[in-house]
Amino acid sequence: MPSSRRITLKDLARELGVSTATVSNAFNRPDQLSPKLREHILTEAQRLGYSGPDAQARSLRTGRSRIIAVILAESLTYSLNDAVSSELLSGIAEVLDTRGHTLLLLSGRQNAASVPGASSIADGFIIYGLMPSLKLLSDLPAERPLVAVDFSIEDHANVHIDNEPACYAIARHALKVPTRRPAVVNLRLTEQPCNGRIGDGQTLLPAERTITRARLAGFQRAFVEAGIDPAEVPMWNIEENTFDVCTPVIEEILDLPDAERPDLLLCMSDRIALTVLTLAEQRGLRIPEDLRITGFDGIAEGQYRAPQLTTVRQDSTEKGRIAARMILGMEPAEPRVMATELLIGDTCP
Amino acid sequence: MPSSRRITLKDLARELGVSTATVSNAFNRPDQLSPKLREHILTEAQRLGYSGPDAQARSLRTGRSRIIAVILAESLTYSLNDAVSSELLSGIAEVLDTRGHTLLLLSGRQNAASVPGASSIADGFIIYGLMPSLKLLSDLPAERPLVAVDFSIEDHANVHIDNEPACYAIARHALKVPTRRPAVVNLRLTEQPCNGRIGDGQTLLPAERTITRARLAGFQRAFVEAGIDPAEVPMWNIEENTFDVCTPVIEEILDLPDAERPDLLLCMSDRIALTVLTLAEQRGLRIPEDLRITGFDGIAEGQYRAPQLTTVRQDSTEKGRIAARMILGMEPAEPRVMATELLIGDTCP
């Protein structure tokens, strides 16, 4: 009895009087040895408490770990609580799981230091959202597959939606009903952090930097088409897509004097729209008579409620599935645009 | 130029004319070599595109990977979309991240086969919820730390809440107002899958098997105290804590003839309670006049809305933080009970 130490493939081989290669083959290449011997090795392994080749050592030797890393632009805390990124992760996990791969979660934001470390371990990378530092990407091993989600990296596959047309469509829908005071609630759109009204001082992020810029462009096209000067439409900005961060800004909007309060709010996310809805209901505003609201994303929370949110649905779960399948080589790794769907609910019929 | 192949520590050492041990020390143990040489090695490494020791090989050698595996009883798809487990994960991730560890997600349900494989890679395990197969646990390396969440494993640390008293408290609150027809909506409580009314045929899961059994016990204690015979209280069962699975059962309840429809529904989760709320509102029932509703969990979705849910709050995020800290040895690994808080909202004032 060698005892104490965990039993290894080598121990097992010695015990059985065969070579380590044969034991390895018993686990990995059944055709390389007689069925009888294989059976014997497997049962002995079981008996001695050997539960298969060590993943660590195997990965070192083979260069494959069956681990796919998802690198999230936001913090893990945010990403796990946000419905959109949760759905994405869920889609990814679903596909990986069926193919025997596992999911390693990394944030490019907080502890970006652990990314290069962990990077050498993963077989492939799914990058969600534009990283604060693109430098991080250059640390990833060039030979392993990489799929960008909701943005694009040169020479790599990606999955995303077409934000501008989607927002044009919902704004056009909303503007069918005459509006006196439309307004837009943006999501992280300003160069400098700004949680509130966007005034003359602020400059917007460069267009290539953000998907929300494309969403705004869609809204604005619809405004122009409806004969409204986009420059006249008041805009607010939200720094983080959470209820807590939205609240003060939405309160500022809803607590404007009646004559100034918008009667239509185009929001860049369902989270924002739901915050508007909750706070508006608390203030006794009638939806949609006093205030029409649109969101973006189509998260469950906005649909499984009364009144139901009018929004654009993007299938984040499917987006995750596609990204995962591309990484695993189950479908061609190329730039891909997904369709969106206009969901007309009760908040802006 | 050796070219093509990724550059290794050994290459770097050769290039610099020092031993591999020294290069290794430059990265890991600054005190083992002169600052000057260290500086030199580090800049040369940068120049040659060497981004630090390979995680795979390091782990094999040191036996530590800085990876913590979370094994979830439910599928990853469910766990990522469910607010309670998302919050738990988020708390775990928060702590791991600050300590330079990363998070590997595994499901004990679907592809349990990948668990033993991935298991040898992780430095520690957080197990959330009772596994379908306890056998799985025996495959985990005995010497590595393990923390159970929401249940307990002999000889291991755990974090959980006291379900019985928490449910007693909320039921007691709810029963202060006279009720003609109270009812309970359980969560996965029957031996055989049953999505609907619990009749005489069904037997409940054994008490040690499930936390929902403890919740029911709490409700029932309050019933007895209020002079209501628990056997007279109708019960329904829900198989999965999602809107889609809840819906038909809740519809069945709400569509009962007026005389039979409950006027108080004690629900075992906020998801169930929110489904009740949505469907009740759609049917024009007045909350709480026609129907009083209580939930369990205290998820954000139930609080950041109008009407606000009456429920028991458990701090799942903090639960996750605690589990992670125990795993990392930042606090004593021992059985631990967390407090809950009664949140009195509008659905059962």
Add this chain to the structure above:
DNA sequence: CCATTAGGCTGTAACGATTTAGTTAGCAGC
């Protein structure tokens, strides 16, 4: 001035597997 000590570095054996290139043994064919 010799013995110690300490600092700074090297050589090399693991870590636990997989893989390549053999080496047998057995059997068929002529």
Add this chain to the structure above:
DNA sequence: GCTGCTAACTAAATCGTTACAGCCTAATGG
């Protein structure tokens, strides 16, 4: 009986690190 072939197995190299034991030099202490 010899050749050639296949099936079944083995020996040894390798994956990229880290850790341990040691070696050399310079400095310190008595």
